[in-house]
Amino acid sequence: MQNERIKWWPIYENNECIGKVQLSITSTVTSDETTHLKCGPIVETLAYDLLLESAMRAQSFHAHNLCVVEPWKWLLTEFSDYHVVLESYTKLRYLRVLHFP
Numbered sequence: 890m891q892n893e894r895i896k897w898w899p900i901y902e903n904n905e906c907i908g909k910v911q912l913s914i915t916s917t918v919t920s921d922e923t924t925h926l927k928c929g930p931i932v933e934t935l936a937y938d939l940l941l942e943s944a945m946r947a948q949s950f951h952a953h954n955l956c957v958v959e960p961w962k963w964l965l966t967e968f969s970d971y972h973v974v975l976e977s978y979t980k981l982r983y984l985r986v987l988h989f990p
Contacts, residue, residue, distance in 0.1 A: 898967060900960045910964065912936065933972040940968055941982055955987065 895913045899906045944961035948954065957965065969979050 896971070898964055900964065902960060907960075912940075912968070933974050934978060936972070937965070937969060937974045937979065938982060940965060941979075941986070945986065950986075957983075 895911065898910045898912060900908045900910060941957075944950075944957050944965060948957065948961060950957075965979070968974070969976070
């Protein structure tokens with residue numbers, strides 16, 4: 890069984906759309922795995938982790954620059970809201986990056 894979701898996210902700067910980012914999440918379950926399925930948004934949280942890492946790299950995240958700012962902040966918020974990534978998870982991931990860069 891394969892599940893694929895594609896979403897285009899506009900990126901704004903000064904209230905003007907300057908581009909779009911395409912996010913594609915694909916998950917595959919084999920017949921052996923169907924008997925041991927666990928509930929939980931594992932694919933979404935992994936995608937969130939990749940998006941957070943991309944935001945930090947794009948903004949040259951380091952000890953003197955610890956904030957994620959627009960448009961990345963907006964994109965992370967929209968993604969987590971749309972895919973129901975818990976706020977506690979997003980905060981813990983951010984803190985983990987601060988402690989284990």
